[in-house]
Amino acid sequence: MTTTTFSPSTAPASPARRRVVDAPTRVFHWLFALSFLGAYLTADGERFRLLHVTLGYTMAGLLVFRVLYGLLGPRQAGLALLWRKLSGLRPWAQSLKSAVNTTADVDASPAVNWRQGQNLFMALAIVALLVLVLPLTLSGYATYNEWGDVLGGDWIEEVHAFLGDTVLAVVLAHITAIVGLSVLRRKNLAAPMVTGRADGPGPDLAKRNHAWLAALLLGAVLAYWSWEWQQSPQGLISGPALSAAMSGQGDDEDD
Numbered sequence: 119m120t121t122t123t124f125s126p127s128t129a130p131a132s133p134a135r136r137r138v139v140d141a142p143t144r145v146f147h148w149l150f151a152l153s154f155l156g157a158y159l160t161a162d163g164e165r166f167r168l169l170h171v172t173l174g175y176t177m178a179g180l181l182v183f184r185v186l187y188g189l190l191g192p193r194q195a196g197l198a199l200l201w202r203k204l205s206g207l208r209p210w211a212q213s214l215k216s217a218v219n220t221t222a223d224v225d226a227s228p229a230v231n232w233r234q235g236q237n238l239f240m241a242l243a244i245v246a247l248l249v250l251v252l253p254l255t256l257s258g259y260a261t262y263n264e265w266g267d268v269l270g271g272d273w274i275e276e277v278h279a280f281l282g283d284t285v286l287a288v289v290l291a292h293i294t295a296i297v298g299l300s301v302l303r304r305k306n307l308a309a310p311m312v313t314g315r316a317d318g319p320g321p322d323l324a325k326r327n328h329a330w331l332a333a334l335l336l337g338a339v340l341a342y343w344s345w346e347w348q349q350s351p352q353g354l355i356s357g358p359a360l361s362a363a364m365s366g367q368g369d370d371e372d373d
């Protein structure tokens with residue numbers, strides 16, 4: 119029997135890839151994204167109210183998970199890293215200001231680090247998404263439990279709707295930045311959030327994948343959804359409501 123051995127020079131070269139995003143962060147991200155989009159689409163009317171509320175509570179729970187993971191988890195997923203990125207905002211804004219003020223004298227104008235500006239924009243959008251979810255879900259809770267009756271007026275509901283639209287605007291900015299920068303840098307910046315890996319040599323940024331924690335998070339969210347489903351007499355989406363929505367009927371009954 120003959121065995122084939124590859125010497126280093128003949129072995130097929132596989133491109134270097136390193137792990138940059140661990141599994142819990144990725145599962146958190148996609149559940150968070152899905153919950154927001156689902157909640158936004160079901161925001162109007164009574165028909166999908168329970169589904170909307172369930173997805174809102176899911177976002178609040180996911181936020182708690184992310185904060186705990188950011189505080190107690192590995193360094194690359196730490197909130198401190200995000201904070202450190204943002205600390206460059208003030209010096210960068212000052213460099214931009216001096217560049218604008220000295221445009222008359224092009225030679226004396228200090229260079230603006232546009233790449234850093236792009237990274238700062240991405241970090242800002244992420245922080246805004248995480249921070250805004252707190253008032254968004256709190257105002258949603260207050261609306262659902264009709265705190266407006268006690269506090270007076272519809273203003274809580276209006277604040278909730280405004281925050282929902284604001285988060286949507288930030289989400290669109292987040293996605294546009296990822297697509298735009300992927301084109302600009304000729305590199306798929308979204309891929310690491312799916313596969314966890316990015317092209318390039320060097321050690322893994324995320325040393326361990328913590329797949330068990332990701333599975334636990336996914337299991338907890340699925341268990342919560344099925345519990346909510348069983349709690350509600352007609353399911354999260356009632357059969358008649360769904361068929362009415364599909365046929366586009368009954369819109370007037372919502373408001």
Ligand code: HEM
Nearest residue numbers: 143147150151154184240244247248289293296307308311
């Ligand atoms: C197709 C849609 C989306 C894509 C391709 C995408 C992609 C990404 C990528 C690549 C990052 C990492 C950015 C970085 O490290 O600088 C990220 C982070 C993040 N995205 Fe998205 N995103 C999408 C939709 C959303 C939506 C809808 C939301 C929220 C409602 C969202 C919330 C976040 C948050 C909170 C983070 C920070 C994750 C963490 O570190 O825990 N994303 N996203």
